[in-house]
Amino acid sequence: MTLRRTYGLMNRLLEKTPLEADKRMASRPNLRHYQRIALELAVDVKLPDGSVQPCQLANLSRAGMMLECTPEEMAKLVPNHSPVAPRQAVRLSTVFDLPIIALQRVRVHAECDVVHIRRVSRSTFQIGMQFVSFEGYGQDYVNQFVDRNLGQTS
Secondary structure, three states: OOHHHHHHHHHHHHHOOHHHHHHHHHOOOOHHHOOOEEEEEEEEEEOOOOOEEEEEEEEEOOOEEEEEEOHHHHHHHOHHHOOOOHHHOEEEEEEEEEEEEOOEEEEEEEEEEEEEEEEEEOOEEEEEEEEEEEOOOHHHHHHHHHHHHHHHHO
């Protein structure tokens, strides 16, 4: 990009009112508003053919979760490494057990959209997922779990 084009772009951006700029940014939710709880937990992801792919949960927040998986698992979850875009979300069904109290786990069923994919190493991918919907009290269970764990780290 040339200096003249950069200068012109900056001028056009500065001409916008703060409200117009906020409207552009508001179209995409900022998932960083939620603190994440690091944990290692098994997650089953239901594939379109009905089979189940086990994965590992790396962190959890009120808005979503991050999975860690191998390249082979990744190929099953997101075939052909489909591009992840807001209007072309890859939707996955997940099931995981949350330890709500020391001796009790609750099963959470959640529909999620893949919002980003990152290759961490040769053998590890991270898949960021945003919650879309829950069955039953799933959202309440996630909120309780996050609240309890944030209270322990404070």
